[in-house]
Structure formats: C-alpha cells, structure tokens
Amino acid sequence: xxxxxxxxxxxxxxxxxxxxFAYYLQRDWQLYLLxxxxxxxxxxxxYLPMTGxxxxxxxxxxxxxxxxxxxxxxxxxxxxxxxxDFIKAVRNTLLLNVLDLCFxxxxxxxxxxxxxxxxxxxxxxxxxxxxxxxxxxxxxxxxAIAYQLLSEGGGVVNNLIELMGGTRIPFLQEDNNWLxxxxxxxxxxxxxxxxxxxxxxxxxxxxxxxxxATVDGAGRWRKVxxxxxxxxxxxxxxxLIMALGKVMDGSFERIYALxxxxxxxxxxxxxxLVYRWGIESGNFSRATAIGxxxxxxxxxxxxxxxxxAKKLGEDxxx
Amino acid sequence: xxxxxxGSAVPHKxxxxxxxxxxxxxxxxxxxxxxxxxxxxxxxxxxxDSFVIANKVFLWPQGFTIEAYKKIFADxxxxxxxxxxxxxxxxxxxxxxxxxxxxxxxxxxxQFKGRRVITFIFLFTMYFSGGIIPDYMNINNLxxxxxxxxxxxxxxxxxxxxxxxxxxxxxxxxxSLEESARIDGAGHFRILFSIVLPLSKPIMATLALFYxxxxxxxxxxxxxxxxxxxxxxxLQLKLYYLVIQASESFQLExxxxxLSNPEVLKASVVVFATLPILCxxxxxxxxxxxxxxxxxxxx
Numbered sequence: 001x002x003x004x005x006x007x008x009x010x011x012x013x014x015x016x017x018x019x020x021f022a023y024y025l026q027r028d029w030q031l032y033l034l035x036x037x038x039x040x041x042x043x044x045x046x047y048l049p050m051t052g053x054x055x056x057x058x059x060x061x062x063x064x065x066x067x068x069x070x071x072x073x074x075x076x077x078x079x080x081x082x083x084x085d086f087i088k089a090v091r092n093t094l095l096l097n098v099l100d101l102c103f104x105x106x107x108x109x110x111x112x113x114x115x116x117x118x119x120x121x122x123x124x125x126x127x128x129x130x131x132x133x134x135x136x137x138x139x140x141x142x143x144a145i146a147y148q149l150l151s152e153g154g155g156v157v158n159n160l161i162e163l164m165g166g167t168r169i170p171f172l173q174e175d176n177n178w179l180x181x182x183x184x185x186x187x188x189x190x191x192x193x194x195x196x197x198x199x200x201x202x203x204x205x206x207x208x209x210x211x212x213a214t215v216d217g218a219g220r221w222r223k224v225x226x227x228x229x230x231x232x233x234x235x236x237x238x239x240l241i242m243a244l245g246k247v248m249d250g251s252f253e254r255i256y257a258l259x260x261x262x263x264x265x266x267x268x269x270x271x272x273l274v275y276r277w278g279i280e281s282g283n284f285s286r287a288t289a290i291g292x293x294x295x296x297x298x299x300x301x302x303x304x305x306x307x308x309a310k311k312l313g314e315d316x317x318x
Numbered sequence: 319x320x321x322x323x324x325g326s327a328v329p330h331k332x333x334x335x336x337x338x339x340x341x342x343x344x345x346x347x348x349x350x351x352x353x354x355x356x357x358x359x360x361x362x363x364x365x366x367d368s369f370v371i372a373n374k375v376f377l378w379p380q381g382f383t384i385e386a387y388k389k390i391f392a393d394x395x396x397x398x399x400x401x402x403x404x405x406x407x408x409x410x411x412x413x414x415x416x417x418x419x420x421x422x423x424x425x426x427x428x429q430f431k432g433r434r435v436i437t438f439i440f441l442f443t444m445y446f447s448g449g450i451i452p453d454y455m456n457i458n459n460l461x462x463x464x465x466x467x468x469x470x471x472x473x474x475x476x477x478x479x480x481x482x483x484x485x486x487x488x489x490x491x492x493x494s495l496e497e498s499a500r501i502d503g504a505g506h507f508r509i510l511f512s513i514v515l516p517l518s519k520p521i522m523a524t525l526a527l528f529y530x531x532x533x534x535x536x537x538x539x540x541x542x543x544x545x546x547x548x549x550x551x552x553l554q555l556k557l558y559y560l561v562i563q564a565s566e567s568f569q570l571e572x573x574x575x576x577l578s579n580p581e582v583l584k585a586s587v588v589v590f591a592t593l594p595i596l597c598x599x600x601x602x603x604x605x606x607x608x609x610x611x612x613x614x615x616x617x
Contacts, residue, residue: 024431030506031424035436038421038475045456045472046443052452066455111348117341129603130349133356136595138535140554144561144588145355148362154581156358159373192352220337245445252450253538257562271450278451279542291449299445 056289062282076289085268086290090248093269093294096182096255097247104186105243108194109236113224115195116202131192143257146185147172172258175265182258182266201235202228237314245302248294270294356592363387363586370581386586396587398549399556406469406552407533413474414529415522421475422483423510426491437484444477450542457543466550468543473536479525486521487514523605527598534595553591561587 025032056076058069080086111131118124134142149155150171158168171181205227213223252271259267270290278287309315357377362370366381374380390396424430425437448456453472462468491514499509515522537554544550551559561584 021431024429028424028427028430028506031427031430034420034506034510035424036420038417038480039436039439041417041471041475042440042443044460045453045475046447049448049452049456050446052448052455055452055455111345114341114345117338118345119338123342123345127345127349129600130353132603133599134352136531136535136599137592138537138554138557140537140558140562141535141588141592144557144584145359147562148359148581148585148588149355154370154373156373156376159376188351191348253536256538256541257558274450275542279454284451284455288449288451291451295446295449302445 053288053292055285056292058285060285060288062284076285077293080286080289080293085273089268089270089273089290092266093248093250096179096266096269097250099179099183100186100250101243101247103183104190104194105240107187107191109198109232111191112195112198112202112232113228115199116228117220117224128192128195131195133192134189135193137189139251139253139257142185142189146181146258150181170262172260173262175263178258178263179266182255185258186254197239198232198235201232205231234315237309241302241305241309244305245298247301248297359585360589362582363589365582367582386582387590389583390586390590395548396553396556396590399551399553402466402550403534403553406466407530409466409470410474410533411526411529413470414476414479415526417475418479418483418525419510419515419522421480422487423506423514425480426484426487427506440480441477443475454542463543464545464547464550469533469539469552473533473539474529476529476532479528483518483521483525487518490521491517520605523602527602527605531595557587557591560584 052066055066055069057071057073059072059075060066060069064070115124115128137145147155149157152158152168152170152173155171157171162168169177171177209227210223213227218226248270250269250271252275255267255269255272256275259272274287274291277283277290354377358375361377361379362375363386364379364382364384365375366383366385369375369380421440425433425440427433447453457463457468457472462471495513495517496509499513504512535554537552537558540552540555541558544552544555
C-alpha cells in the first residue's frame with residue numbers, strides 16, 4: 001500500500017509536501033541501487049582518470065609516482081608551445097578537421113535531400129542499405145581496402161587510369177594527394193550513415209505544407225528550399241555544434257590506419273602526437289598537457305558555438 | 319519506417335520526370351561508389367596470384383581459388399584473434415547493456431530525486447575526459463594492462479547510448495501502464511523486468527548492436543593496452559599489424575601464413591574480418607535505423 005500512496009503523492013503536486021531526501025531514498029531505494037553500478041563505473045573509468053590531468057602541471061617521473069613528482073606549474077605548457085611538432089600538430093588537426101567538416105558534414109545533408117525526393121520506397125531502401133555499409137567497417141579494414149584500391153603499384157583505380165591512357169597517381173604516397181584521399185575516404189565512410197538523422201527530421205515534416213506549396217505553384221526546388229531545408233535547420237545546427245567540439249580532436253584510428261611513412265606532412269596531429277610522446281616515448285607530462293589543451297579548446301568551442309546558436313534563435317544543445 | 323516513407327511525396331503525381339531520373343541516377347552512382355570497393359576486394363581474395371599481379375582483377379574473380387582462405391583458417395594466430403574478439407565483444411555488449419539500463423531506467427522516472435545531478439555526472443563525460451594518457455595510467459594502475467578486461471571495462475559505459483535509451487524510456491513507456499503496476503503492488507525491479515524491458519526490445523536491440531559493432535571495430539585501445547600479450551590481440555589489431563603495417567614495410571608479421579603474393583592474402587584477411595559484420599548487417603539494419611531515429615527525433 002505504501003507504493004500506491006507514494007505514486008498518488010507523486011501524481012498530485014497540490015497535495016505534495018516537502019520531504020527530506022531520506023524519504024525518497026527509502027521510497028525509491030531500488031532505483032538508487034540500480035544507478036549505483038553505472039555510477040561506480042563512471043567514477044572509476046571516467047572521473048578517476050581526470051585526476052591524472054594534474055601531471056600536466058608536474059614533472060612526472062614514473063619512479064617517484066603520481067604524488068611524489070614535483071610541481072612545475074605551467075612549465076610543461078611553455079615547453080609544449082615552443083615545440084615545432086606541437087605547432088604542426090595543431091595546424092594539421094585544424095586543417096584536417098575543418099576540411100573534413102566542410103565535406104563530411106555537408107554531404108549527408110545533400111544526400112538526405114536527394115533521398116527524400118525519391119518517391120519509390122523500394123528504391124530508397126535498397127540504396128540506403130548499401131549507403132550505410134561503409135559505416136560498419138573498422139578503420140583498419142577501410143585502410144586496407146584503401147591501399148588495395150589506391151596504391152600506386154597495383155591499385156585498381158590506377159589500373160583503370162592507365163587503361164584509359166592516363167598516368168598513375170600516388171594517391172596515398174604523396175602528401176597533398178594523401179590529404180585529398182583522407183578527406184574522400186572520410187566522406188565515403190560517413191555520408192550514408194549521416195543521412196539517417198536528417199531523414200528522420202524530414203519524416204516529421206507535415207505533408208500539408210508541401211500540398212499547400214504545390215497549390216501555390218511551387219516547384220520541386222522551391223519546396224526543398226522553402227520547406228525541407230528550414231525544417232531540418234535545428235537538426236543541422238545541433239549536429240554542427242557537436243562537430244565543432246571535435247575540431248581539435250579527430251580520430252586517432254582513422255589517421256593511424258591511413259598514414260604511411262611516405263606522408264608525414266599532414267599526419268602529425270594532436271591524437272597522434274599524444275600517442276607518440278606519451279605511450280611510445282613515455283613523456284607522460286607533455287602528452288597529458290597536449291591532451292588537456294585539446295579538451296579545453298574543444299569545450300570552449302562547444303560552449304561558444306552553443307551561445308552563438310542561441311543568439312541566432314536556435315535551441316542549442318546545452 | 320517513417321523515414322523511408324518520405325515527406326515530399328505527392329501521391330497522385332507519381333510519374334517519373336527528368337529530375338526524378340537524374341536524382342535516382344546520382345543516388346545509384348553514390349551507392350555504387352560505396353559498394354564496388356568491397357566487390358573488388360572480394361574478387362581479389364578469390365583470384366589466383368598471377369591474375370592479381372598482372373592487374374587483371376576488377377569486379378570478378380579471375381582464376382578462381384580459395385587457397386588464401388585455406389591458409390587463414392590454417393593459421394592458429396588469426397583464429398585465436400577472432401576468438402579473442404568474439405569473447406571481448408560478447409562480454410562488452412552484455413556489460414554495456416546492463417550499465418545502460420541501470421542508468422537509463424532510474425533517470426527516466428520523474429519521481430527519482432537527484433535525477434538532474436546524476437544525469438549531469440553521466441553526460442559531462444561526453445564533453446570532457448582525462449584524455450589518452452590519464453586513461454592509460456588509470457588502466458595501468460588498476461592492473462588491467464595486457465588483460466582482456468582492459469578492452470571490456472573502460473569503454474563499457476557510453477553516455478551517448480544512455481541518452482538514447484533514456485529518451486526512449488521517457489517517451490516510449492505509457493505512464494498509465496507503470497501506474498497500474500504500482501497499484502497492483504509491483505516494485506521498481508518488478509516494473510523494470512516485467513514491463514519496461516519487454517516493451518523496449520527494439521531500442522535494446524539497437525543499443526546492443528551499437529555496442530557490439532563499436533567493440534568489434536575498435537583497435538585503438540588494444541594498440542595501447544595489449545602490449546606484450548600477443549595472444550590477446552583482437553582481430554582488428556592483428557589485422558593492423560598484418561595488413562596496414564605490411565603495406566608500408568612489405569613485411570608480414572611472423573605468422574604461418576605465407577603467400578607468394580601478399581595482395582591476395584591481404585584481400586582475403588580483410589574479407590575474413592568483415593564477413594561477420596556483413597552477415598549480421600542485413601538482419602539488423604532496420605533496428606539500427608529505428609534506434610538512431612528514436613534518439614534523434616525527440617532530442
């Protein structure tokens with residue numbers, strides 16, 4: 001009977017009295033018990049590592065341990081900003097991610113608009129199934145396929161180019177070509193999957209709006225421009241804000257699977273540098289500092305983008 | 319499948335005009351770009367060396383042979399990696415689902431006090447983290463290096479999946495159903511197991527598959543945490559050493575697999591590691607799409 005009366009209290013706010021937390025703890029102890037397990041996990045595997053960030057301000061020596069190492073203030077950061085590799089990594093990270101944002105962010109929107117225009121449901125389904133496919137492959141496999149297709153010696157793309165009388169292109173073995181291949185492969189991997197969220201937003205558009213526009217004499221493009229696009233604007237803005245937060249980040253797995261010894265100009269990025277300095281060379285303080293720098297920039301970007309979006313009358317995400 | 323039903327369809331005007339034709343053509347082209355690379359790699363893996371070396375293989379196997387696959391299945395170290403990946407993926411998915419449900423159910427109940435604070439604690443991890451090195455030191459301090467637990471435990475909680483599950487439970491379970499159960503005297507555990515979980519099958523299937531595919535494909539953590547125990551390398555890491563590094567140095571890792579032409583071997587290893595996902599994919603695709611949309615539409 002206790003539960004029944006509790007739910008009654010919950011239902012009618014007029015009758016609800018202020019209760020101490022102990023009351024709720026006793027009433028809903030099962031819920032609190034459930035949430036303990038994930039909470040413990042988050043604390044051990046997400047929050048505990050955050051305390052490790054202090055070694056960015058210490059001269060971390062493994063022998064002296066986490067507490068025994070000396071405080072050095074901002075010294076690690078000063079040293080970091082003087083490193084040529086670091087400047088290069090920041091430049092490359094920005095370059096790769098901003099370009100990626102330009103192409104990998106816009107292609108799904110274009111593709112979703114195209115798919116939305118198709119009337120045959122069967123045609124749409126078959127093509128969607130194929131378009132989602134690359135999303136389910138690991139970067140190792142994509143890297144391997146890329147080498148099979150694009151390598152200068154035996155890649156099928158070069159074989160075709162040669163067959164048609166062109167010269168072979170080192171798609172993955174020369175810096176600028178590598179950059180273009182990197183971006184194209186990113187678009188290839190993500191564009192189909194990226195359409196899902198936009199198509200979902202489009203499915204929520206009231207069909208009467210299109211009917212009214214047709215009556216008013218609007219053509220196909222007019223309807224896309226004046227109805228479909230404005231209707232998915234909120235979705236676009238939300239995803240854009242989230243993408244902006246990753247501009248200083250970038251996938252380690254993607255770069256690591258596509259890089260090779262011939263193309264080092266653009267592959268030195270922040271995640272790669274963290275790996276190289278930290279895990280390969282054991283310079284934990286410096287690698288932590290660069291990671292912290294990246295997280296802080298990321299969070300600043302998300303917050304500012306969110307503010308700007310709100311100023312412009314959008315919902316934002318925070 | 320609301321998304322595929324489309325919005326702009328005007329039913330009484332279904333004839334194919336020139337624009338419809340061009341749009342379909344563009345979509346088919348993009349689809350082919352997504353599909354043809356696989357077909358090429360599969361063809362290569364089933365061809366004989368001489369045709370591959372002569373650059374004769376495009377979209378159909380030449381000199382059909384399954385020699386390369388026989389060699390993969392004869393290599394104990396590749397099968398061992400497959401076994402590790404399967405074990406890790408299963409454990410990871412089960413644990414991930416338990417954690418997600420345990421967090422999402424309480425957080426979706428309006429009467430649960432302290433909901434906002436706890437939600438913040440979970441979602442904050444989406445935007446801020448210690449980063450690679452503190453994570454690495456944490457795993458090291460917990461003594462998980464070179465164990466399969468380093469691949470199972472750290473990533474098993476996903477704030478993103480929690481958000482999807484929470485949204486789905488908040489909107490998807492009728493409040494009246496829960497209330498009638500309460501009046502009949504059911505506690506939260508009973509409600510969760512007898513009402514909420516059975517009603518949430520689609521979203522649970524989706525998230526389980528998110529977890530499984532994510533784990534199956536990841537290799538970054540294995541690269542960091544599995545340093546010395548070569549026998550614990552999951553398939554993707556094995557693949558990385560075998561295929562990606564080999565394409566730089568043209569030297570294969572010490573395995574029993576030896577082929578005169580590594581291209582055919584590489585192609586077949588790629589197909590071998592992709593096949594499990596490709597077999598599951600057609601069956602689960604609709605769940606994936608539904609799940610993503612549940613999270614998307616109501617955000």
